[in-house]
Amino acid sequence: MQTKQVNIRVPTDLLDDLDIVSKLLKVNKSEWIKTKLAEDIHKEKNQLLLELSNLYTKGIISKKEVQNLVGSEIANQMESIHKTAKRSVKAGIEYGKQLKKAISG
């Protein structure tokens, strides 16, 4: 996995607390921060994209607006899933009509 160095300033109290946590859990401080950060970012990202997908699917925001906010990859995926979901529903209705005839016939 590729990594990048990020420098951040944190309050000394927080670093003291981190010391205690790492001693008690017998874990490496850097690894522990990375794990916690990854968990939180993943959760927050999913929640935000969930809200964005609500707005997009309900037609409140356009693909272009999604693209401006989070980039073209996610905007394209949203459009692709939305279109396939619609197509699946429509095709299901058409097959359902045939199925109804076949069952009753």
Place this chain on the structure above:
Amino acid sequence: MENSLKKQFLVDTSAFISLESVNLLKQVINLFNIITVNSVINELKDFSKHNDKYGIIAKRVLKFTNKISMEDTDVKEQIRYLQNTNNELFNLALKKKIPLVSDDHKLVHHTKDKIDIYFSTFFLTAFVTAEIISKKESLGMLEKLRDIRNWKNNIIYLTTKEELEKL
């Protein structure tokens, strides 16, 4: 319905799991000719080794194995973003010219312009239209399918719900 009259569908691991998680697989197998490849059965066997939610559902799917047709095919057209099983399914759909049902967003995304591919919600609307299940039942099933609450499933849920409510 006679077997020869049944419409054929290819189904992948994700769709088998979705359909069985809402107890719809038995009806799907009775009313359609369901086809898959051996690698899908192997994936389900791998899932079934675990005692988590998906493992339990996979075990239930495997009980239908004798009612599912198995077919193999050569992979003549390879999509590099897809794993082997998905390339097999894609090639079989191309060869047999039949729809593939999958809830794997990646598989859908890379094959949607080349084959007929649908999410498993296809069967929900088909069954409501054919009056096999009620609209209320289908909405309950859709709610269950939304269980994995990521933004991708959320789009499928909202889009299908809107259309189901119009029926």
